[in-house]
Amino acid sequence: MVRQLEAEGHFPQAPYAFDNGVLSLPLIPLIEQQGKHWVSELESSRLIQWQGQWRRVDEIAAELRQQHPESFRRVNVKRRSGEEKAFWAFTKTVRLKRYGRKRLVIVHEQADLSDTPRFLLTDALHWEAGRVIRVWSDRWPVEIFHEFCKQAVGLEASQVRKEEALKRHFRLSGVAQSLLQRTPAGGRKSERFAFAEDNQQTVAQKLYTLTRDALSQWVQLAQGLFAQGQSYQQVLERLMSV
Template identity: 60%
Template sequence: MRGYSQCAKSLYHNVKSQVVRSITQVIEASKKHWVSEIECSRNIFWEGKWQRVDGVAQQLKADHPESFRHKRVRCRNGKTREIWAFSKTVRLRKYGRKRLVIVHETEDLSDSPRFLLTDALHWDASRVFATWSYRWPCEIFHEFSKQLVGFESAQLRKEEAVKRHFCLSCVAQSILQDTSCSGRKSERLKFAQNDEPTVGQKLYSLTRESVQQLVEFVHVLFNQGQSVEQVMECIMPG
């Protein structure tokens, strides 16, 4: 989560594989920018007529390969990737004027191009691609939060309560990532040659730590001469 904070302050990165107008309208209304990948069959207005974007890419590659400029892009976690990109503001049905970036990752343009779209007309290809590189981490964080730290299990109606639950889920995700691991590996996963602790091991470590703190607290209360009823009242007030 901490790695995404700088990105999230300036924009919203659309993690859908296909751009959805209802979502982009909400993002734009919040004065945020978005980046999304679009399908190759999407039509754009090019040279006076509507054409498929993959057809435009083929035409550019055949007639003007020099229009794909070589760039070194610093992506998330400081990684640098080389791309050859064409960028231009174009018009799309229902969306209006948006910036299109056609990206190849081989110098001879032999790979399948990636088509990125953004409402930030002033962004260059490097910034669009760098922003898009956050897609999978954001999506993994979203799935992780829903499945493991309680984001999806919320049954709240008020906006403030939803916000608090979201913040607590983010905190739980950060704690789970940073926790040390003491759980044993599953017998079924002995074949895996990976020293990284699993999520299950981390959950086990946190659960064990919590139970230990409870046991220590109860032990202190009993040493103080309190009865079972008094201890229960401390743990679970009636």
């Protein structure tokens, strides 16, 4: 995939960002040979060389929080949306087995460092913590899109096996996602969700609106059938075929 992306040349200046499940020796040299930098999340059990010893990165993070909390500096990162978010980060160039010298960034989102840290790794030894976090943050909308498609529009619900059928299901999931994003939430004020900032329409609210509209059409259809003198059994059979 890296070779294909670089051959197409659509993102000549963009670095790569991925999670720890993708981080591997075959991938890293391939990216670096293209003259690109990368940022990866690092699992908490990874061993790094620290003061002459090989230690787990999560143990080092805990030690820093307890003994040297001042080593975590506040970093303001501007996201693609224009929003600026504060992080508290510790960064240092360290050595990993098989990967050599890389820059490690330990990231907290709470000023008191009470949250679980995220560990980021990059080959760009000259990057400051803010830039590493910003590159990683640019990846987050992709995660949200995948989660949205899985939970809201049935991307993973397909049970087909043929390639063309899978492509069709993927395309239809994309259409459903677009329609859902455009759906107005027509609920009353009492149906607004308290956690939706600035009265924004949530996905759950849109799904509620679609469900209510569909149920309303069912009821109207049933009323029309009963008005025509059809029996309960006939109406039920008609509704089940819709």
